[in-house]
Amino acid sequence: MLRQCMEALGIKPDGYYVDCTFGRGGHSAALLARLGPTGRLFAFDRDRDAISSRPDLARDPRVEIQHGRFSAVDSALEERGLAGKVHGILMDLGVSSPQLDNPERGFSFRGNGPLDMRMDQSSGATAAEWLERAPEADIRQCLWDFGEERMARRIAARICATRVAAPLRTTQELAALISTIVRRDHRIDPATRTFQALRIMINDELGELRRALARFLKLLAVGGRIVVLSFHSLEDRIVKRFFRDTAKASADAESGPQFVLVFRKPSGPTDEDIALNPRARSARLRALERTT
């Protein structure tokens, strides 16, 4: 949904833009192609492999690429004196294809690798470490809240029974355990919901999103936009509520900046987007603009 993201940003050639989720730089490259010589792009990713993946973009004098969480983007830009001066902030949420495709990162039940799942491998507990020591009730809650896994209770119980003899260490050990409990259905692999839930929890994805959105408002210039592309309903719900509540609170206030929704309904993927990337099927694009 690259084209829709660029349109939603309404790019001004001399504006200041932020790509919060650099990944392999696809959106950043498209943004740069629309910026003139005085435009600037600040790109962030919490994954070190991502930020070193595009030396060609890093060499562009208009670009600064940094390792960091998007919930800390506000302080990085405030340090540069950019509060109230940013024309567009883009978030393309979730994991990247290279993260999913590399078995060593532990995100996928398809290959075999260490049960890691950290987007930032320089900090925090891996999924294996968490599953080794988390209380059974916390594992159950995680699978239920972030994966809507109906078998959460049985999976959590089996993980805790298994770890007494030997903790789970690999993606295939976990996938094999789940396959003895969750019946295979023709649409998705039995491990899909558990892996999604663990990934969201290990990376605090929803907490990161909530904190970041709240901190972005003060960065926007008049006419500046926040554009968010999300891939599951938990993320989209947070974005939808935040944008709606922010627009309403500003309309009710007697003074201060005003914010409006750019689209009444979220934009979805085209058939072409889905053909290019089946993950786009559940994509939702929302945008908020500061108008005064």
Ligand SMILES: C[S@@+](CC[C@H](N)C(=O)[O-])C[C@H]1O[C@@H](n2cnc3c(N)ncnc32)[C@H](O)[C@@H]1O
């Ligand atoms: C879907 S990919 C982005 C792909 C990118 N738009 C492109 O064109 O290649 C999401 C990226 O966001 C990063 N990410 C996810 N949560 C993050 C966070 N809280 N802070 C910084 N980066 C994050 C991931 O590491 C991943 O590289």
